[in-house]
Amino acid sequence: MNSGAAGTLAVGRVKFFGQHRGEVNSSAFSPDGQRLLTASEDGCVYGWETQSGRLLWRLGGHAGPVKFCRFSPDGRLFATTAGDCTIRLWDVAEAKCLHVLKGHQRSVETVSFSPDSKRLASGGWDKQVVLWEVQSGQMLRHLGGHQDSVQSSDFAPSSDSLASGSWDKTIHIWKPSTKSLLVQLKGHVSWLKSIAFSPDGSQLASAGYSHMVKVWDCNTGKCIETLKGVLDVAHACAFTPDGKLLVSGAADQARYQVRCRSNHPEPPHITSP
Incomplete structure (x- = not known):
């Protein structure tokens, strides 16, 4: 995909990564964009060369569907989660598992x-x-308080706070070093699916089954904007690196759409494919 002018979406040079043996639950690019991870219902995580589409490795080990995958910011590691109640930490260069993290009781x-x-x-x-x-794989602490499944998480750019989004319709922002709950964000009327901090950490976006995307002020805990253009479940949201755009993906009309909204006071221009 190539982005054109603000509020538009240009699609070209589409590649298909099609050797999975089950549904694809998650995907992630490496920080340099050279590799792509895909997590599959078949219990494996796949690594691809982005430009050529070549399969680099297919890694098993999880005893259940792989639910989520993410590269570390330094690009040296990636993590996978699964229905077998574990997280696996992997070395990118050698494509091998370094640690199996056990501490959760369910998926x-x-x-x-x-x-x-x-x-x-x-x-x-x-x-x-x-x-x-990360280095040792040691569990540091549990942060309890949610009343339903935790479906999303994100660290603030400064690392001094951590946000978690749950099917209990709330977002918790924690100070992870002390286990302190800094603020609880309430306003969604249904399950939360995705959350993301803005690049400067001042705002947080949230999306889910309530067919809307909300933007929150992290300092006050107040919702500063509710974006209601989503027609179906909003599965994902993310800010662009410059913080000027907020993108959400939803299952509108039985297909996925990308919506770009300006993170500015003026009304955003919305374009759907």
Whole structure:
């Protein structure tokens, strides 16, 4: 995909990565964009060369569907979560598993690295957020408080706070070093699917089954904008690196669409494919 002018979407040079043996649950680009990860219902994580589409490796080890995958910000590692209640940490260069992290009691649905790649946060169906040390694979602490499955997580760019989104319709923002709950964000009327901090950490976007995307002020905990152009479940949201655009993906009309909205006070221009 190539982005054109603000609010437009240009599609070209489409590649298909089609050797999976089950549904694809998650995907992630490496920080340099040279590799693509895909997590599959078949219990494997796949690594691809982005430009050529060549399959680099197909890694098993999880005893259940692989639910989520993410590269570390330094590009040296990636993490996978699965229905077998574990997280696996992998070395990118050697494509081998370094640690199997055990501490969740049910399927693990999300994982995120701290910006310095030293810590890892995970969440899942046991309603827990767990913080880990990446180098040793040691569990640091549990962050409890959600009343339903934790489906998404994201560290703030400064690493001093961690957000978790749950099917209990709330977002918790934590100070992970002390286990303190800094703020609880309420306003969604249905399950949350995705959350993302803005590049400067001042705002947080959230999306889910309520057919809307919300933008929050992280300092006050107030919702500053509700974007209601989504017609179906909003599966994902993300800010662009410059923080000027917010993108959401939804299952509108039985197909996925990408919507770009300006992160500015003026009304955004919306274009759907």
